[in-house]
Amino acid sequence: MGRLENRVAIVTGASRGIGAATAEAFAREGASVVINTIADDRMDAMASEVVARITAAGGAAIKVVADITVPAQVDEMVVRAQSAFGDVDVLVANAAYSRRTAWTEISIEQWDQTMAVNLRGTFLCAKAVHPGMLKKARGSIITVSSVTVELGMAGSLAYVASKAGIIGLTRALAREVGHDGIRVNSVMPGAIRTEFEVELETASEDQLARQMAERQSLPQRGYAKDLAGTFVYLASDDSAFVTGQVIAVDGGWIHH
Numbered sequence: 670m671g672r673l674e675n676r677v678a679i680v681t682g683a684s685r686g687i688g689a690a691t692a693e694a695f696a697r698e699g700a701s702v703v704i705n706t707i708a709d710d711r712m713d714a715m716a717s718e719v720v721a722r723i724t725a726a727g728g729a730a731i732k733v734v735a736d737i738t739v740p741a742q743v744d745e746m747v748v749r750a751q752s753a754f755g756d757v758d759v760l761v762a763n764a765a766y767s768r769r770t771a772w773t774e775i776s777i778e779q780w781d782q783t784m785a786v787n788l789r790g791t792f793l794c795a796k797a798v799h800p801g802m803l804k805k806a807r808g809s810i811i812t813v814s815s816v817t818v819e820l821g822m823a824g825s826l827a828y829v830a831s832k833a834g835i836i837g838l839t840r841a842l843a844r845e846v847g848h849d850g851i852r853v854n855s856v857m858p859g860a861i862r863t864e865f866e867v868e869l870e871t872a873s874e875d876q877l878a879r880q881m882a883e884r885q886s887l888p889q890r891g892y893a894k895d896l897a898g899t900f901v902y903l904a905s906d907d908s909a910f911v912t913g914q915v916i917a918v919d920g921g922w923i924h925h
Contacts, residue, residue, distance in 0.1 A: 671699030672905040677754040679746065681705040681737055681794060682764030684715040687813070687858060687893045691761055692719055694897035695904065696728030701754040704732045705746060705764065729754065737764050737790035740797075747797045756801030759904040761811045762791040762835075765828075772826040780827050787831035791838060795853075799846065808851040809904050812839045814915060816859045819923045836915055843913030852912035854903050859919020861891045886921025 673695055680692040683704040692702045702723060706716035716732045723730040731753050735746040750757050766786035768779060795810050802808025815832040822829055836855060843853040860881050882888035896918045902908050903916070917923055 671697065672901060672907065673759070674699035676700045676758040676904070677703075677750060677756065678759035678761065678904065679703040679705060679750055679757055679794070679798065680761040680763055681790070683719060683761075684712040685719075687861065687896055688761070688763040689715070689719045690893035690897045691763065691900040692730070693723060694894075694901050695759070696723040696726070696730060698901055698905070700759065700904070701729040702731075703746065703750045703753070703757075704730055705737070706732060706734055707736060707764075708734050737762075737794055738785040740793055743790075743793045743797045747801070751801065756804060757798040758802070758805065758807065759809045759811070760794055760798045761813070761900060761904075762794050763813045764790055765813065767825065767828045769824045770827075771824060775827055783827040783831050784834075787828070788834045788838065791835055795838075795842060799849075799851070802846075802851050803849050806850040808846075808849075809908075810842065810846075810851065810853045811900060811903050812853070812855040814839075814855045814857045816857055816917060816919045816922055818857070819917075839915065840913050847912055852903075852908070854908070854912060855915045856896060856899055856903070857915050857917040857919065858896055859885070859891055859917065859922045861893060861896065881920065881922075884922055885919065886924075889920065891918070891920055 678695045678700045680688050682688040683692045684706045695702050704716050704719050706712045720730045720732050733746045733749050735742040766783050812835050814835045817829045818833045839853050839855040899918050
C-alpha cells in the first residue's frame with residue numbers, strides 16, 4: 670500500500686518538469702492521476718508520454734487538455750477526473766506562465782496572462798475540486814510559489830508578483846476550508862533544472878551550477894525529482910496536521 674492508495678489527484682502543467690515528476694511520484698504511491706496539459710502539440714505529446722510511463726509501471730493515469738484560465742475547461746477537467754477515478758482528493762496547481770521582460774516593457778496583455786495562469790488558474794482549480802473534497806471531508810490543495818518571491822528577480826516582475834499572490838491565496842484559503850477537513854499548502858521551489866530553465870538559456874549549466882553552489886547551503890543543482898517527495902508528503906496523511914504553510918525546497922538558498 671502506497672501513501673496515496675485510493676486517492677485521486679489532478680496535477681496541472683504536468684507535461685514535463687516539476688508537474689511530471691510529481692505526477693509520477695503520486696502514481697508510484699498508489700494515486701490515480703490526471704495529467705493536465707494545454708492545447709499545444711509538443712506539450713500534448715509530452716503529457717501522453719507521462720501517462721504512458723505511469724501506466725507501463727502499473728499505475729493509473731489519464732491526460733486532460735484544459736486551459737486553467739477558462740472556468741468551463743477547469744470544470745470539465747474535474748468532471749473527467751470524476752468519471753475516470755472518482756472525486757478528487759489532491760490538487761497540485763503547478764501550471765505557470767513566465768516570460769522575461771524588463772518591467773517597463775511589460776504589456777497589459779502579458780501582465781494579465783501571467784496573472785490569469787498563475788493566480789486565477791490556481792483559484793479556479795481549487796474552487797472546482799472543492800465540492801468533491803467537501804463530500805469526503807478531506808483533501809489537499811498544493812499550490813506552487815517561487816523562491817523569487819523572497820529574493821526578487823529583475824526581468825520577472827509580473828511572475829514574481831503572481832507567485833507572491835499565490836502565497837496569500839494559500840494562507841487565506843487554508844483558513845476558509847480548514848473546517849471542511851481540507852488542507853492548503855504551498856511548495857516554493859528554488860533554482861530547479863527543468864526543461865523550461867534550459868529553454869531560457871540565461872547562462873550555461875556550468876555557470877548556473879557554480880552560482881547555485883555559492884548561494885545554496887547544499888552545493889548542488891536541484892532537479893524536478895528533488896521536489897516530488899515534498900508534494901507526496903503534503904498530499905498524504907503524513908502531513909495531516911499541516912496547513913497554511915509555505916515549504917521552500919531550494920537547497921537552503923533562503924532560510925526561514
